[in-house]
Amino acid sequence: MKNSKCCVVVVFLVLFCLCVSATDPGSLQDFCVAAKNPNNAVFVNGLFCKDPKLAVAEDFYLADFNKPGVIKSPVGSNVTQANVAQIPGLNTLGISMARIDYAPMGLNPPHTHPRATEILVVLEGTLHVGFVTSNPENKLFTKVLYKGDVFVFPVGLIHFQANVGKTPAVAIAALSSQNPGVITIANAVFGSKAPINDDVLAKAFQVDKKVVDYLQSQFWMEN
Template identity: 60%
Template sequence: MKGVHFHVAFVLLALAVIFAFASDPSPLQDFCVAINNTNDGGMFFNSLSDFFGIVNIFLSVLAVFVNGKFCKDPKLATANDFFFPGLNIPGNTANQLGSKVTPVTVEQILGLNTLGISLARLDFAPYGGLNPPHTHPRATEILVVLEGTLYVGFVTSNPDNRLITKVLYPGDVFVFPIGLIHFQFNIGNTNAVAFSGLSSQNPGLIPIANAVFGSNPPINPDVLAKAFQLDKTVVTYLQSRL
């Protein structure tokens, strides 16, 4: 029993160290193909004793707090772990915003885990297709236009809140710095297509309007009415819409 207690204490200490120093790490191996279920047969713990099987269950409970994802045994990696098909297929823009973003993050390509990069395809309906103001809290974005004409921009942080914009044509490239609010808007009369590279396997997405007026539970309308200098009825209307 003393040996078991020692192993439990050792594992808990190791976990505490992992969580205390959690950050976006540089890879220490060729790749770290993610597994979404820590009970996956490819996880290293499963080859150990029944005791470590119990520890594995404990890790399953805490997996959501790990900065990134657990790795499968690299010997079990296949080409499909690094593959995603179909970015040649146009996204469906028949929606309220007239746009469709097709992400390729670690959720779509498990082999992106720890590599600090991801991708997205952006489709826009003719004049008015909008990827609305949003931020990526963990990534800088670089966008290249393949088809159409996009009006794009971002807003700098306080105290200036300066709007920096540009009209982009096929072959043009534009960068949106990490964490800043930005948007893309189709001002052409044809469909527009762009691709974005992002400097994180999981860049995150905060749509500004949805976050503010569509939070769950809703923000007190009095707070938003005062913050945006709006009538409370306008705020409640926006909350009902989002």
């Protein structure tokens, strides 16, 4: 009797392990279209790995992250990324960082990271930050942060940071993906290529089409 119970437990554990190992990894890109011709295919959900014997210290290194970013954006902020594109050694490790520099009254506009939760720490200045929950609540969680304060933005939710001080501000963000992605709401909605039909946007935002046409005519610059 004891042996039969042990067998049942062992079988259950084996099946459980197989199910767990068979689950898909989290997505590291927006989509993956199946390729019928292997010659047209590319490696997905990560990057090809270098032979470990050929790895060097520089693969895990990024210089000058302490230097302020040059703010050219009309919203008054600049994001300096430290993800797998800048640090090859981050591949498969599921983490990345970003430095955000804010001009006085500068804004990191409402955006989402489709593949990552973000934790932000203020190094200098005063930031008004917040995120909005999903439908139907659409509840705003907001806080004013000072030097040394930390705030979390849950994965996929729209969030923002605004410098409410009269001096420049700096923050460092850590993100739970090597390639978190970013969708800046205004850029995506009004600066898409090709443009979203203005009838659709006029009805969605409940404004006149002239307002939509004006917004679509603006230069939507990435941070």
